[in-house]
Amino acid sequence: MPWVTDIHPEKTELDSCVQCGLCLPVCPTFRLTGRETASPRGRLQAMSAVDQGVAVVDETFARIIDFCLGCRACEPVCPGLVPYGRTLEGARAEIDAQLPDRERQLSFLLGRVVPSRRLLDLATGLLRLAQSVGLIRLVPARMRRMVGGVRSLWGRGRATLGHAGGSGVSGSVGLLVGCVQDEWFRPVNRAAVTLLELAGHRVEAPVAQTCCGALAAHAGKSEIAARLAERNVSALSGYDQVVATAAGCSAHLAGYAHWGGASLAGRAVDVTVMVSEAIRSGRLPQVDGDRGPIAVQDPCHLRHAQRVTREPRRILEAAGYEVVEIDPAGMCCGAAGLYTMLQPEASSRLGAQKAAQVRTTGLTRVASANPGCEMQLRTHLGDDYEIAHPIEWYLRALQSGG
Ligand code: SF4
Ligand code: SF4
Numbered sequence: 397m398p399w400v401t402d403i404h405p406e407k408t409e410l411d412s413c414v415q416c417g418l419c420l421p422v423c424p425t426f427r428l429t430g431r432e433t434a435s436p437r438g439r440l441q442a443m444s445a446v447d448q449g450v451a452v453v454d455e456t457f458a459r460i461i462d463f464c465l466g467c468r469a470c471e472p473v474c475p476g477l478v479p480y481g482r483t484l485e486g487a488r489a490e491i492d493a494q495l496p497d498r499e500r501q502l503s504f505l506l507g508r509v510v511p512s513r514r515l516l517d518l519a520t521g522l523l524r525l526a527q528s529v530g531l532i533r534l535v536p537a538r539m540r541r542m543v544g545g546v547r548s549l550w551g552r553g554r555a556t557l558g559h560a561g562g563s564g565v566s567g568s569v570g571l572l573v574g575c576v577q578d579e580w581f582r583p584v585n586r587a588a589v590t591l592l593e594l595a596g597h598r599v600e601a602p603v604a605q606t607c608c609g610a611l612a613a614h615a616g617k618s619e620i621a622a623r624l625a626e627r628n629v630s631a632l633s634g635y636d637q638v639v640a641t642a643a644g645c646s647a648h649l650a651g652y653a654h655w656g657g658a659s660l661a662g663r664a665v666d667v668t669v670m671v672s673e674a675i676r677s678g679r680l681p682q683v684d685g686d687r688g689p690i691a692v693q694d695p696c697h698l699r700h701a702q703r704v705t706r707e708p709r710r711i712l713e714a715a716g717y718e719v720v721e722i723d724p725a726g727m728c729c730g731a732a733g734l735y736t737m738l739q740p741e742a743s744s745r746l747g748a749q750k751a752a753q754v755r756t757t758g759l760t761r762v763a764s765a766n767p768g769c770e771m772q773l774r775t776h777l778g779d780d781y782e783i784a785h786p787i788e789w790y791l792r793a794l795q796s797g798g
Contacts, residue, residue, distance in 0.1 A: 398446045398453070401493050403618055403654070405443045405483040412476040413440045419470035424728045424746055425463055433460050436470035436480055443487050453494040461487045463742065465735055466614050467696035467728035472703065481701060482654060488616030499615070502734070506612040507620040510575045513557065520579050556585040556601050564598030566679060569670070570635035571599055572628065572649065574767075575607035577642040581767045584641045584784075587791045588667045592639070595674035604631035608640065609655065610648035614733045625655035632660060641667045641785070643704075643766040644733065647697035666698060668765055671787050672707035675714045683793040687716040690789065691759045693750070693773065695766030699726045708765055708786040715793035717763075722753040731768035743772075751776035763789055 399405075419436040420426050426435035433442065442460045445451035461484070468481045491498070509515045525531075556573045569592055573585050585601075592599045609624035629652070632638045638660055640646035649657075649664035674680040690712060698704045705726075709719045730736070730746025754762055754777060762783045764770045773783050784792075 398449050398451075399490055401486070401489045401618060403486045403489050405447065405486040405490075407447055409479055409483050410440055410444045410447055412478045413437065413444075413474075414476045415441075416475060418473050418475065422469045422473055422725065422727075424465060424467060424469065424730075425742065427727075428742055428745060434463055436474075436478075439464055439487075440478065440480070440483065443483060446490075453490050455495070457487075458491045458495060458498065461491060463739060465696070465728050465730070465732040465746075467732060468700040469696060469726065469728065472700055481651070485613050485616075485618075485654070488614065489618040490616075492616035492618070499738075502615055503617060503620065506615060506617050507623075510611065511606040511620075511624055516575060516579050556582060556589065557605075558601060558603045559589055560598075560600040561589070562593035562598045563596055566596030566674075567636040568598040568600070568634075570605075570632040570638045571601040572605060572608060572632065572638060572640040572645055573601050574640065574642050574645050575611075577640075577645065577767050581642075581770070581785075584767075584788060587785070587787045588639065588641045588671075590791060591671050591674070591680060591787055592667075595671070595679040597670075600635070602631045606631075608645045608648045610644050611733050613648065613655070622655050625652055625657045625660075628652075629657040629660045635663065637665050637670070638663045639665055639667050639670055641787070642768075643668075643695035643698035643702070644768060647701040650702060666702060666704060666707075666765070668698065668707040668711060668786055669704060671790065672710045675710060680714075681794070682714045683716050683790070683797055685716045685793070685797045686718075687793060687797075688718060688761075689720045689757075689759055690717040690761045690763055691720050691722050691754050691757045692786075693722060693729065693754070693762060693764040693769060694726045695764065695769045696726070696728050696732070698765055708763060711786045711790050712763055715790040716797070717761075717789065717793075720757050720759060722757060723750070729769050729772045731766075731772035733768060736768075736772065744776075747772045747776040754781070761789075 415437055423435050432438040466484055470480050556578055578585055589599050606624050606627050609621035613621035640649055646666035650661055652661040712719050729750040730743040736743045760781050763786045765785055770783050
Protein backbone atom coordinates (compact mmCIF):
# COMPACT_ATOMS: atom_id res chain seq x y z
CA MET A 397 0.00 0.00 0.00
CA PRO A 398 1.72 3.22 -1.13
CA TRP A 399 -0.31 5.42 1.20
CA VAL A 400 -0.33 5.19 4.99
CA THR A 401 -2.94 7.72 6.15
CA ASP A 402 -6.70 7.53 5.83
CA ILE A 403 -6.91 10.97 4.17
CA HIS A 404 -4.61 10.12 1.23
CA PRO A 405 -5.57 11.23 -2.30
CA GLU A 406 -8.29 8.85 -3.50
CA LYS A 407 -8.11 7.04 -6.84
CA THR A 408 -11.53 8.41 -7.83
CA GLU A 409 -10.33 11.96 -7.11
CA LEU A 410 -7.16 11.46 -9.13
CA ASP A 411 -8.91 9.71 -12.02
CA SER A 412 -11.27 12.66 -12.45
CA CYS A 413 -8.36 14.55 -14.07
CA VAL A 414 -8.74 14.18 -17.86
CA GLN A 415 -5.33 15.83 -18.40
CA CYS A 416 -6.78 18.56 -20.61
CA GLY A 417 -4.28 21.16 -19.39
CA LEU A 418 -6.85 23.95 -18.95
CA CYS A 419 -5.47 24.52 -15.47
CA LEU A 420 -1.92 25.25 -16.62
CA PRO A 421 -2.33 28.93 -17.62
CA VAL A 422 -4.02 29.82 -14.32
CA CYS A 423 -1.43 28.10 -12.12
CA PRO A 424 1.04 30.62 -10.66
CA THR A 425 3.82 28.08 -10.11
CA PHE A 426 3.52 26.79 -13.68
CA ARG A 427 3.61 30.35 -14.96
CA LEU A 428 6.71 31.07 -12.90
CA THR A 429 8.64 28.02 -14.09
CA GLY A 430 6.98 26.54 -17.19
CA ARG A 431 7.56 23.08 -15.67
CA GLU A 432 4.89 20.39 -15.95
CA THR A 433 5.81 19.15 -12.47
CA ALA A 434 4.96 22.63 -11.16
CA SER A 435 1.46 22.45 -12.66
CA PRO A 436 -1.79 21.01 -11.24
CA ARG A 437 -1.81 18.29 -13.88
CA GLY A 438 1.78 17.33 -13.15
CA ARG A 439 1.16 17.20 -9.41
CA LEU A 440 -1.93 15.03 -9.90
CA GLN A 441 0.13 12.71 -12.10
CA ALA A 442 2.75 12.46 -9.37
CA MET A 443 0.02 11.53 -6.87
CA SER A 444 -1.41 8.98 -9.33
CA ALA A 445 2.02 7.42 -9.77
CA VAL A 446 2.22 6.87 -6.01
CA ASP A 447 -1.35 5.62 -5.92
CA GLN A 448 -0.54 3.06 -8.63
CA GLY A 449 2.63 1.97 -6.87
CA VAL A 450 5.01 3.09 -9.62
CA ALA A 451 6.48 5.84 -7.42
CA VAL A 452 6.89 6.34 -3.70
CA VAL A 453 6.52 9.22 -1.27
CA ASP A 454 10.11 10.43 -1.26
CA GLU A 455 12.00 13.73 -1.41
CA THR A 456 11.29 14.13 -5.13
CA PHE A 457 7.55 13.73 -4.56
CA ALA A 458 7.73 16.06 -1.56
CA ARG A 459 9.47 18.79 -3.58
CA ILE A 460 6.77 18.63 -6.28
CA ILE A 461 4.01 18.95 -3.69
CA ASP A 462 5.84 21.50 -1.50
CA PHE A 463 6.08 23.99 -4.35
CA CYS A 464 2.29 24.19 -4.72
CA LEU A 465 0.74 27.31 -3.18
CA GLY A 466 -2.57 25.63 -2.42
CA CYS A 467 -4.23 28.65 -4.03
CA ARG A 468 -6.82 26.44 -5.78
CA ALA A 469 -6.90 28.65 -8.89
CA CYS A 470 -6.91 25.35 -10.78
CA GLU A 471 -10.31 24.29 -9.41
CA PRO A 472 -12.78 26.74 -11.01
CA VAL A 473 -11.42 26.10 -14.53
CA CYS A 474 -11.31 22.32 -14.23
CA PRO A 475 -13.83 20.44 -16.43
CA GLY A 476 -13.17 17.23 -14.48
CA LEU A 477 -14.12 18.95 -11.19
CA VAL A 478 -10.98 17.58 -9.58
CA PRO A 479 -11.10 18.42 -5.85
CA TYR A 480 -7.50 19.58 -6.05
CA GLY A 481 -7.35 21.26 -2.62
CA ARG A 482 -8.53 18.05 -0.98
CA THR A 483 -5.99 15.89 -2.79
CA LEU A 484 -3.25 18.37 -1.89
CA GLU A 485 -4.09 18.12 1.83
CA GLY A 486 -4.03 14.33 1.49
CA ALA A 487 -0.67 14.35 -0.30
CA ARG A 488 0.84 16.65 2.32
CA ALA A 489 -0.47 14.47 5.13
CA GLU A 490 1.25 11.50 3.45
CA ILE A 491 4.56 13.37 3.20
CA ASP A 492 4.34 14.30 6.86
CA ALA A 493 3.56 10.69 7.84
CA GLN A 494 6.12 9.00 5.59
CA LEU A 495 8.97 11.53 5.87
CA PRO A 496 8.60 12.51 9.54
CA ASP A 497 11.99 14.19 9.86
CA ARG A 498 10.98 17.07 7.56
CA GLU A 499 9.72 20.31 9.11
CA ARG A 500 9.57 18.95 12.66
CA GLN A 501 9.54 22.43 14.16
CA LEU A 502 6.30 23.16 12.31
CA SER A 503 4.52 20.63 14.52
CA PHE A 504 5.47 22.68 17.57
CA LEU A 505 4.51 25.97 15.95
CA LEU A 506 1.18 24.75 14.56
CA GLY A 507 0.26 22.31 17.31
CA ARG A 508 1.36 24.23 20.39
CA VAL A 509 2.02 27.92 19.77
CA VAL A 510 -0.63 28.95 17.23
CA PRO A 511 -3.64 27.32 18.98
CA SER A 512 -2.63 28.67 22.40
CA ARG A 513 -3.72 32.23 23.13
CA ARG A 514 -1.12 32.49 25.90
CA LEU A 515 1.81 31.31 23.77
CA LEU A 516 0.68 33.36 20.79
CA ASP A 517 0.51 36.45 23.03
CA LEU A 518 3.99 35.66 24.34
CA ALA A 519 5.45 35.06 20.87
CA THR A 520 3.83 38.26 19.58
CA GLY A 521 5.18 40.22 22.54
CA LEU A 522 8.70 38.94 21.91
CA LEU A 523 8.47 39.79 18.20
CA ARG A 524 7.22 43.29 18.98
CA LEU A 525 10.03 43.79 21.47
CA ALA A 526 12.60 42.54 18.94
CA GLN A 527 11.23 44.94 16.33
CA SER A 528 11.07 47.94 18.65
CA VAL A 529 14.67 47.57 19.92
CA GLY A 530 16.07 46.71 16.51
CA LEU A 531 16.86 43.08 17.28
CA ILE A 532 14.51 41.59 14.71
CA ARG A 533 17.55 40.21 12.87
CA LEU A 534 17.93 37.72 15.73
CA VAL A 535 14.55 36.20 14.82
CA PRO A 536 14.97 33.21 12.45
CA ALA A 537 14.88 34.41 8.84
CA ARG A 538 11.86 32.27 7.94
CA MET A 539 9.76 33.83 10.70
CA ARG A 540 11.08 37.31 9.96
CA ARG A 541 9.93 37.08 6.35
CA MET A 542 6.43 36.22 7.45
CA VAL A 543 6.00 38.97 10.06
CA GLY A 544 7.83 41.70 8.14
CA GLY A 545 4.59 43.29 6.99
CA VAL A 546 2.75 43.50 10.30
CA ARG A 547 4.97 45.84 12.25
CA SER A 548 2.30 48.45 12.83
CA LEU A 549 -0.64 46.12 13.28
CA TRP A 550 -0.37 43.79 16.17
CA GLY A 551 -1.81 44.20 19.61
CA ARG A 552 -4.33 46.92 18.78
CA GLY A 553 -7.80 47.22 20.30
CA ARG A 554 -10.00 45.43 22.78
CA ALA A 555 -10.02 41.64 22.89
CA THR A 556 -12.65 39.93 20.76
CA LEU A 557 -12.50 36.56 22.45
CA GLY A 558 -15.30 36.23 25.01
CA HIS A 559 -17.38 38.99 23.42
CA ALA A 560 -21.17 38.55 23.51
CA GLY A 561 -23.69 41.15 22.40
CA GLY A 562 -26.36 42.16 19.91
CA SER A 563 -30.11 41.70 19.74
CA GLY A 564 -30.29 38.51 17.72
CA VAL A 565 -33.36 39.57 15.68
CA SER A 566 -31.44 38.51 12.56
CA GLY A 567 -30.15 35.30 14.14
CA SER A 568 -27.09 34.23 16.10
CA VAL A 569 -23.47 34.22 14.96
CA GLY A 570 -20.55 32.35 16.46
CA LEU A 571 -17.46 34.37 15.55
CA LEU A 572 -14.28 32.41 14.88
CA VAL A 573 -11.71 35.03 15.83
CA GLY A 574 -8.76 33.12 14.38
CA CYS A 575 -5.19 32.87 15.66
CA VAL A 576 -3.06 35.34 13.71
CA GLN A 577 -6.21 37.21 12.69
CA ASP A 578 -7.13 38.12 16.26
CA GLU A 579 -3.56 38.60 17.46
CA TRP A 580 -2.32 40.83 14.63
CA PHE A 581 -5.49 41.99 12.82
CA ARG A 582 -7.92 42.47 15.68
CA PRO A 583 -9.54 45.61 14.20
CA VAL A 584 -11.05 43.38 11.50
CA ASN A 585 -12.72 41.23 14.15
CA ARG A 586 -13.91 44.34 16.01
CA ALA A 587 -15.39 45.70 12.76
CA ALA A 588 -17.17 42.38 12.21
CA VAL A 589 -18.68 42.49 15.69
CA THR A 590 -19.87 46.09 15.22
CA LEU A 591 -21.38 45.52 11.77
CA LEU A 592 -23.02 42.17 12.49
CA GLU A 593 -24.61 43.57 15.66
CA LEU A 594 -25.81 46.63 13.74
CA ALA A 595 -27.36 44.21 11.25
CA GLY A 596 -29.35 42.63 14.07
CA HIS A 597 -27.29 39.55 14.88
CA ARG A 598 -26.41 38.21 18.28
CA VAL A 599 -22.60 37.85 18.09
CA GLU A 600 -20.60 35.66 20.43
CA ALA A 601 -16.92 34.71 20.34
CA PRO A 602 -16.74 31.73 22.72
CA VAL A 603 -13.45 31.41 24.60
CA ALA A 604 -13.27 27.64 24.08
CA GLN A 605 -12.55 28.08 20.37
CA THR A 606 -9.09 27.79 18.85
CA CYS A 607 -7.22 28.19 15.56
CA CYS A 608 -9.33 26.78 12.69
CA GLY A 609 -6.50 24.41 11.69
CA ALA A 610 -6.07 25.64 8.10
CA LEU A 611 -2.34 26.21 8.48
CA ALA A 612 -1.88 22.73 9.97
CA ALA A 613 -4.01 21.05 7.29
CA HIS A 614 -2.14 22.81 4.49
CA ALA A 615 1.19 21.80 6.02
CA GLY A 616 0.18 18.13 6.22
CA LYS A 617 -0.18 18.14 10.01
CA SER A 618 -3.45 16.22 9.84
CA GLU A 619 -3.60 15.08 13.46
CA ILE A 620 -3.25 18.67 14.64
CA ALA A 621 -5.85 19.88 12.11
CA ALA A 622 -8.34 17.22 13.23
CA ARG A 623 -7.77 18.02 16.91
CA LEU A 624 -8.36 21.75 16.37
CA ALA A 625 -11.46 21.08 14.27
CA GLU A 626 -12.92 18.88 17.00
CA ARG A 627 -12.47 21.67 19.53
CA ASN A 628 -14.11 24.29 17.30
CA VAL A 629 -17.05 22.05 16.39
CA SER A 630 -17.82 21.80 20.08
CA ALA A 631 -17.14 25.48 20.92
CA LEU A 632 -19.15 26.85 17.98
CA SER A 633 -22.19 24.58 18.17
CA GLY A 634 -25.66 26.07 18.56
CA TYR A 635 -25.19 29.21 16.47
CA ASP A 636 -27.21 29.81 13.31
CA GLN A 637 -24.03 30.74 11.48
CA VAL A 638 -20.31 30.54 12.14
CA VAL A 639 -18.46 33.52 10.71
CA ALA A 640 -14.75 33.96 10.06
CA THR A 641 -13.12 37.24 9.07
CA ALA A 642 -10.06 35.74 7.34
CA ALA A 643 -10.74 34.18 3.94
CA GLY A 644 -8.33 31.32 4.69
CA CYS A 645 -10.26 30.47 7.87
CA SER A 646 -13.74 30.67 6.32
CA ALA A 647 -12.63 28.46 3.42
CA HIS A 648 -11.23 25.90 5.84
CA LEU A 649 -14.37 25.94 8.00
CA ALA A 650 -16.46 25.37 4.87
CA GLY A 651 -14.37 22.24 4.26
CA TYR A 652 -14.68 20.94 7.85
CA ALA A 653 -16.62 17.90 6.63
CA HIS A 654 -13.21 16.42 5.71
CA TRP A 655 -12.08 16.96 9.30
CA GLY A 656 -15.07 15.46 11.11
CA GLY A 657 -16.99 18.73 11.33
CA ALA A 658 -19.82 18.45 8.79
CA SER A 659 -22.25 20.01 11.29
CA LEU A 660 -20.17 23.19 11.36
CA ALA A 661 -19.25 23.25 7.66
CA GLY A 662 -22.85 23.84 6.59
CA ARG A 663 -23.11 26.93 8.83
CA ALA A 664 -19.71 28.45 7.97
CA VAL A 665 -19.65 31.72 6.08
CA ASP A 666 -17.14 34.45 5.33
CA VAL A 667 -17.83 37.84 6.91
CA THR A 668 -17.90 39.54 3.48
CA VAL A 669 -20.90 37.38 2.54
CA MET A 670 -22.72 38.25 5.78
CA VAL A 671 -22.08 42.00 5.55
CA SER A 672 -22.87 42.12 1.83
CA GLU A 673 -26.18 40.34 2.42
CA ALA A 674 -27.03 42.75 5.26
CA ILE A 675 -26.40 45.69 2.90
CA ARG A 676 -28.41 44.07 0.11
CA SER A 677 -31.38 43.49 2.40
CA GLY A 678 -31.21 46.98 3.93
CA ARG A 679 -30.12 45.87 7.42
CA LEU A 680 -26.92 47.87 6.88
CA PRO A 681 -27.02 51.20 5.03
CA GLN A 682 -25.57 52.51 1.80
CA VAL A 683 -23.21 55.24 3.02
CA ASP A 684 -23.65 58.70 1.53
CA GLY A 685 -20.75 60.36 -0.26
CA ASP A 686 -18.14 59.68 -2.91
CA ARG A 687 -14.90 58.35 -1.41
CA GLY A 688 -12.98 57.93 -4.63
CA PRO A 689 -11.19 54.91 -6.09
CA ILE A 690 -9.78 51.95 -4.21
CA ALA A 691 -7.85 48.93 -5.54
CA VAL A 692 -9.28 45.52 -4.66
CA GLN A 693 -7.26 42.33 -4.24
CA ASP A 694 -8.96 38.93 -4.19
CA PRO A 695 -7.61 36.40 -1.68
CA CYS A 696 -7.40 32.97 -3.33
CA HIS A 697 -9.36 31.32 -0.55
CA LEU A 698 -12.23 33.72 -1.17
CA ARG A 699 -12.11 33.86 -4.96
CA HIS A 700 -11.08 30.34 -5.95
CA ALA A 701 -11.93 28.20 -2.93
CA GLN A 702 -15.30 29.84 -2.10
CA ARG A 703 -16.06 31.57 -5.45
CA VAL A 704 -16.79 34.80 -3.56
CA THR A 705 -15.92 37.90 -5.61
CA ARG A 706 -19.02 40.07 -5.82
CA GLU A 707 -19.48 40.52 -2.07
CA PRO A 708 -16.30 42.48 -1.17
CA ARG A 709 -16.97 44.79 -4.13
CA ARG A 710 -20.57 45.35 -3.07
CA ILE A 711 -19.40 46.31 0.43
CA LEU A 712 -16.87 48.80 -0.94
CA GLU A 713 -19.38 50.29 -3.37
CA ALA A 714 -21.95 50.65 -0.57
CA ALA A 715 -19.30 52.59 1.35
CA GLY A 716 -18.96 55.06 -1.53
CA TYR A 717 -15.72 53.77 -3.10
CA GLU A 718 -15.13 53.23 -6.80
CA VAL A 719 -13.69 49.73 -7.11
CA VAL A 720 -10.60 49.44 -9.31
CA GLU A 721 -9.54 45.97 -10.41
CA ILE A 722 -5.86 45.06 -10.25
CA ASP A 723 -5.89 41.51 -11.61
CA PRO A 724 -8.82 40.03 -13.55
CA ALA A 725 -7.13 36.62 -13.44
CA GLY A 726 -6.92 36.63 -9.62
CA MET A 727 -3.35 35.29 -9.42
CA CYS A 728 -2.05 34.37 -5.97
CA CYS A 729 0.02 37.04 -4.19
CA GLY A 730 2.40 34.37 -2.90
CA ALA A 731 1.44 34.60 0.78
CA ALA A 732 -0.41 31.27 0.82
CA GLY A 733 -0.30 30.43 4.52
CA LEU A 734 3.27 29.45 5.35
CA TYR A 735 4.54 29.70 1.75
CA THR A 736 6.38 32.94 2.57
CA MET A 737 8.43 30.99 5.10
CA LEU A 738 8.79 27.72 3.21
CA GLN A 739 9.26 28.90 -0.41
CA PRO A 740 10.67 32.41 -0.01
CA GLU A 741 11.94 32.93 -3.55
CA ALA A 742 8.72 32.00 -5.38
CA SER A 743 6.66 33.81 -2.73
CA SER A 744 8.71 36.96 -3.17
CA ARG A 745 8.40 36.90 -6.98
CA LEU A 746 4.62 36.54 -6.76
CA GLY A 747 4.41 39.24 -4.08
CA ALA A 748 6.42 41.61 -6.28
CA GLN A 749 4.09 40.90 -9.22
CA LYS A 750 1.03 41.64 -7.10
CA ALA A 751 2.59 44.86 -5.78
CA ALA A 752 3.36 45.93 -9.36
CA GLN A 753 -0.29 45.40 -10.28
CA VAL A 754 -1.32 47.71 -7.43
CA ARG A 755 1.25 50.34 -8.38
CA THR A 756 0.00 50.34 -11.97
CA THR A 757 -3.33 51.74 -10.76
CA GLY A 758 -1.60 54.73 -9.15
CA LEU A 759 -3.76 54.19 -6.05
CA THR A 760 -2.49 53.92 -2.49
CA ARG A 761 -5.67 52.49 -0.94
CA VAL A 762 -6.15 48.73 -1.18
CA ALA A 763 -8.86 46.38 0.08
CA SER A 764 -7.92 42.79 0.92
CA ALA A 765 -9.96 40.24 2.89
CA ASN A 766 -7.22 37.98 4.21
CA PRO A 767 -4.43 38.62 6.73
CA GLY A 768 -1.77 36.70 4.79
CA CYS A 769 -2.44 38.72 1.64
CA GLU A 770 -2.40 41.95 3.64
CA MET A 771 0.97 41.08 5.16
CA GLN A 772 2.38 40.20 1.76
CA LEU A 773 1.10 43.44 0.23
CA ARG A 774 2.53 45.46 3.12
CA THR A 775 5.90 43.78 2.68
CA HIS A 776 6.04 44.49 -1.05
CA LEU A 777 4.31 47.88 -1.16
CA GLY A 778 5.80 49.56 1.90
CA ASP A 779 4.37 52.05 4.36
CA ASP A 780 2.91 54.55 1.88
CA TYR A 781 -0.01 52.26 1.12
CA GLU A 782 -3.12 51.92 3.24
CA ILE A 783 -4.37 48.34 3.18
CA ALA A 784 -7.45 47.13 5.06
CA HIS A 785 -10.25 44.58 4.95
CA PRO A 786 -13.38 45.61 2.95
CA ILE A 787 -15.44 45.65 6.17
CA GLU A 788 -12.91 48.00 7.78
CA TRP A 789 -13.20 50.36 4.80
CA TYR A 790 -17.00 50.17 5.09
CA LEU A 791 -17.02 50.82 8.83
CA ARG A 792 -14.70 53.80 8.44
CA ALA A 793 -17.04 55.27 5.84
CA LEU A 794 -20.04 54.63 8.07
CA GLN A 795 -18.37 56.28 11.06
CA SER A 796 -17.12 59.29 9.12
CA GLY A 797 -20.05 59.99 6.85
CA GLY A 798 -22.96 57.68 7.52
S1 SF4 B 1 -8.05 21.30 -15.70
FE1 SF4 B 1 -8.65 19.60 -14.32
S2 SF4 B 1 -8.93 17.85 -15.71
FE2 SF4 B 1 -7.75 19.38 -16.87
S3 SF4 B 1 -5.56 18.85 -16.48
FE3 SF4 B 1 -6.14 20.37 -14.96
S4 SF4 B 1 -6.77 19.17 -13.18
FE4 SF4 B 1 -6.80 17.77 -14.94
S1 SF4 C 1 -3.27 25.15 -6.01
FE1 SF4 C 1 -2.44 26.93 -7.14
S2 SF4 C 1 -0.20 26.54 -7.26
FE2 SF4 C 1 -1.19 24.59 -6.66
S3 SF4 C 1 -1.53 23.50 -8.58
FE3 SF4 C 1 -3.45 24.64 -8.19
S4 SF4 C 1 -3.19 26.62 -9.27
FE4 SF4 C 1 -1.14 25.65 -9.12
